[in-house]
Each structure stands twice: as C-alpha cells, then as structure tokens.
Amino acid sequence: MHLTHKILPFHQLNVDELYQLLRLRSEVFVVEQHCVFLDQDDKDQQCYHLLLYADDQLAAYSRLVPADLSYAEPAIGRVVTSPAFRGSGLGRKLMELSIQGCEELFGPQTIRIGAQTYALPFYTSLGFVEDGDRYDEDGIEHIEMVRKPG
Template sequence: MNLNWILKRFDELTPFELYQLLRLRSEVFVVEQNCVFLDMDNKDQQCWHLLGWDGDLLAASTRLVPPGMAYAEMSIGRVVSSPQLRGKGIGRELMLESIKAAHELFGKNNIRIGAQLYLEKFYQSLGFHTDGDVYLEDGIKHVEMLYQPS
C-alpha cells in the first residue's frame, strides 16, 4: 500500500484532518472496540500526529507523545488503522513510520507504549519487549512495552 504520510503538530492540523482523525479514532476505539471512554484527553494539543492517507481516506494514524508526558520516555499512542484497509500491512507500516518520526522529533531514545495485550506479539515483531504486568485500561487488557533503538 502506498500511503501519503503527513506529520503535524496539533495546531497545524486542518479542520478536515482533525475531523478525520477524531472520526477514525471514534470508529475504532469507541464503536468497534465497544469501549466508552473520553478519547479527547487534553494530550493531543502537546503532541505530534502522524497521518497516513489513501487519497481522501485517513488509513492510519498515531499520536507521538513527547518524553515526560505519558511516561518518562517518548511514546507512541492512539495507534489506529481504518477497518476498510486492514490486512494490507498498514499497521506495520504505521508503526515503522511512527518509530522513525518519534526518533527524528525527540532523539533516538527509548519508546514506551501501553499496548493492548492481544497485540503484544505484533509489537514484539517490531522490536518492542514487554516491560511490566498486564493491567486494565477502559476494560481492555494492556501491557507496557519498551523499544530500545540499537
């Protein structure tokens, strides 16, 4: 898949981009995962957002969180891909682009994530290792994972 990747600070997002971003996150995190939670947590404004576009369709996105905000390390969060395009390697491409962008923004340091437990093996395949016990967040099992660049 040949996505057009755009990296922007929150205040650089156009109204169209912001709408599509929040819509995709709602579609997946609230509707698909049947999880009632407040996605807009007042962290977006201090973060960078990586958007992968397939034409006018927002195919995938992550939130790149500066060190000291969610964890001592930088973080990649709100990892989401469009249900319409799954099964085409978008998740792997999204994470590889996100790791690269996070290192360009914040330096080539460790990245900590709070991963949904069912995705643990996927993140391990990208070089993350489990770094903590399983915990519940919004009724979904999660585990902290750490990526240490070589």
C-alpha cells in the same frame, strides 16, 4: 494503493485533518471496541499526529507523545488502522513511520507504548519488549512495552 503520510503538531492540523483523525479514533476505540472513555484527554495539543493516507483517504493514525506527558519516555499512542484497510500491512507501515518519527522528533531514545495484549506478537516483531504487569484499560487487557534505540 498510493501511500502518503504527514506528521504535524496539533496547531498545524487543519479542521478536516482533525475531524478525520478524531472520527477514526472514535470509530475504532469507542464504537468498535465498545469503550466508553473520553478520547480527548488534553494531550493532543502537546503531541504530534501521524496521518497515513491510502489514495487520499485516512487509513491509519498514531499520536507521537513527547517524554513526560504520558510516560518518562516518548511514546506512541492511539495507534489505529481503519477497518477498511486492515490486513493490508498498513499497521506495520504506520508503526515503522511512528518509530522513525519519534526518533526524528525526540532523538534516539527508548519509546514506550501501552499495548493491547492481543497485539503482543505484532509489537514484539517491531522490537518492543514487555515492561511491567498486565493491566485493564477500559475493559481491554494491556501491557506496557519499550523499544530501545538502535
């Protein structure tokens, strides 16, 4: 499996890339997880988009969010791996690239995520720690987590 990735601001995404990332987000967040929510939240235009390809197919995606848009800190959101690539280690690769991308784009600082609680061990293994109380988002239990620089 040959992996490539790119990180682009919204205005540099071409229509095919935009379609692919929105389709993947819809496939998992709306259809698979049975969440009826408006995914297009008017934040995409101000974010960077990490597209991870396996053999030229979009396999995973995340949104790199600047500080003061979702949280006071930069954030990683809309973390998703295509069902076709689950169990291949691409989720970890995606998050490692996302952390690196945030550090390059926004400088070394705390990164915040809103994690689905079932994935706590995964995010903890990447250096994130719980920060706050659990909450319900679209019927799925979440908790905010932070990762300090360094």
